[in-house]
Amino acid sequence: EPEVTQTPSHQVTQMGQEVILRCVPISNHLYFYWYRQILGQKVEFLVSFYNNEISEKSEIFDDQFSVERPDGSNFTLKIRSTKLEDSAMYFCASRVDGRDQPQHFGDGTRLSIL
Amino acid sequence: QKEVEQNSGPLSVPEGAIASLNCTYSDRGSQSFFWYRQYSGKSPELIMFIYSNGDKEDGRFTAQLNKASQYVSLLIRDSQPSDSATYLCAVNSRSSASKIIFGSGTRLSIRP
DSSP: OOOOEEEOSEEEEOTTOOEEEEEEOOTTOOEEEEEEEOTTSOOEEEEEEETTEEEEEOTTOOTTEEEEOOSSSOEEEEESSOOGGGOEEEEEEEEOSSTTOOOEEOOOEEEEEO | OOSEEOOOOOEEEETTSOEEEEEEESOTTOOOEEEEEEOTTSOOEEEEEEOSSEEEEETTEEEEEETTTTEEEEEESSOOGGGOEEEEEEEEOTTOSSOEEEOOOEEEEEEO
């Protein structure tokens, strides 16, 4: 069964450094998402991406965050200058066309900021 | 008022019994409802989704939706120890064509 793949599984970075999290969505999916989950807290929406542009972003997704689909398969989340509070699990998700279709999640990247 | 509310648990159910998980939501215009299972340290895994009032069954799982009461539930029949996980209720946002909003999850423990 097709799945969303994310790399790396664990990223350790010094505060203030840039980090790029990578995702390969399911091939026929058109909508792509990033969510994060701080340890012990709920899954929070960050950003959605469709037709090569951001369709919605949350208050968390400030100027330090950016997303890109550099080619036909990868979808990346960049954090420019990481903070301690960026430590979390970051999940990529994708879905097919159709507003009510479910989103399928990757295994996540655990980001640890030192 | 929280957008999606769930009892955090833990909910302890004996093996073989029915586990009942509940969720309420505040956005009356929400159209689609999802149940995800999340094992500790893992990603959310889609279990069920439902759009219409009533029941939807898939194997041991039944999702129930009551839009008038803004209530969605998940029943797990013949509970197994492998069902022990956190169950996340998620709802699409009427104001958005994109995101889904998650509840905090109910931790389910199946005791042998």
